[in-house]
Amino acid sequence: MAEKVIYAMYDDDDVLKDGAKLLVAKGVKVSDVFSPFPIHGIDPIIGVKQTRLGIVAFLFAITGTLLATYGMRFFMITDWPMNIGGKPNGTYLDNMLAFVPITFEFTVMCAAHGMAITYLLRNKTLPGMPAQNPDPRTTDDKFVIELKHSENSQFSEDELLSMLKQTGIIEIDQKEIN
């Protein structure tokens, strides 16, 4: 279903932040903000939910730890018993110390790659995916607030536009997106 959205453009992140505060105070729902860099403190203003990326990172890390443990037990103990520094070996626990660095590194690698890929997938920004931002200038020096009519049905279109115009915008644009 096609949806009508309003894009209001600013040329300063502080002006955008003050504008967003004003809009939210009046009960307007800001659905998104596009910016070339992270704007400190914008998340609580427009009500972005706390990210769950940390939980995902923990799950990836645990996967890494388990895989590394299982892998090294198989490679170094079961499949081809390795003589590690002349130590009496034969079990995983006897040689545990030698496996700690690799377990640690593999845990970090799985967590980091897992987080990065999850992040790109969730934001639909994997390499080759079509760009999501409304205006190429938001990757340079402009900032855009996105309002959806469906989320602000208590306001008429004119009301929304006049409220936006009080917040120091430099351009305004309306689109229908799918």
Added chain:
Amino acid sequence: MEFKVTNKSKTLTNILLGVGVLFTAIGIFSHVGDHNLVQRIMANGLINGFYFFAIGLGALFFLALQYATETGWYASIKRVIEAVAGFLPYGMGILAVVLLIITFLDGAHVYLWMDPETTNPASHHYDEIIDGKSAYLNKLFFWIRTLAYFVVYFLYWRGFKNRSLEEDRVGGTEIHFLNYRKSAVFLVFFAVFSSSSAWDWLMSIDVHWFSTLYGWYCFAGMWCSAMTVLVMLTIYLKKLGYLPNVNDSHIHDLGKWTFATSFLWSYLWFSQFMLIWYANLGEEVVYYMTRIEHYKFLYFGMFFINFAFPMVVLMSREAKRHAGILTFVGCIILIGHWLDVYILVSAGSMGATASIGFLEIGLALVGAGFFIRTILKNLTKAPLTPVNHPFLDESIHHEI
């Protein structure tokens, strides 16, 4: 806003000092006649002398690190860091007295290499390994180095302190850039001195043994203790209503430092162990033999509370912003690092005869009482907000 030491904290430090002195006296009188009493007293003097000195030094290092990296967020807690670093001259004084007495007692069986018998080929206490190291480990060179550390630390500490107060009066950026250059030079000195002072004061206790990681290990311990003290002191001041510019993000950052330096310390603890284990270095195994035979519970218990405990408890974002959790973890970590220094000194000197009794706890309480009282008094000597710090505005708006 000027800080005033509350009557409650005065009473608390007085109780700490009183109980400490009482315990120490009980500890000494109940062991009169023991052949190793002097050794035990001197070992404990060294433990507490080094431990509290190291917290002050860790804070000075942290301050220099902020200057050298031109960090902004710390500006509102700068006076807290300076107050902890202000323990340095007192800590140096105590450590110097302890080291001086040990030197006059020919090592007091803490530093075996100070005993002239060990380097005398005619004596039956002659020790070839110690004799081989005597070009570096001798009383004169030891004191030259020790004084060099103290003089350099003291001069830089005084310089940072005076410039910080001057900045409050005159403002501008000139002092900021001077601090930037001075701290970079200080960090170079510190990089060398933190390692070699750990060899001199602590590693030479295990005189037959050596480890190239030892200096960093001690440094990581001091840094972690200093960060823990800083976060707890900041929370304490915040609770009393001081430091209006400090918000949750500052506390979060300090919590992250505590978390990260705990990891740094654990990483070095493990690396030192693993390298010796992996490479089968026979002559270095003695260090771990002593610890595993006589200190098994404390040695691994201390590793657990300095590593696994903060890792699990401080992992989440909320925990690093929660005053109660941070204070609780901080107290445990500080005890853990005291135990670390206790084992560093005792295992090499007292060996199997070491135990934690009235004497150990008493002297640690005296040290803690004196330390807390001194840093609280230091806080009263300067306004709690550095008004003309060039990054103060950034710090006030710190948000992560």
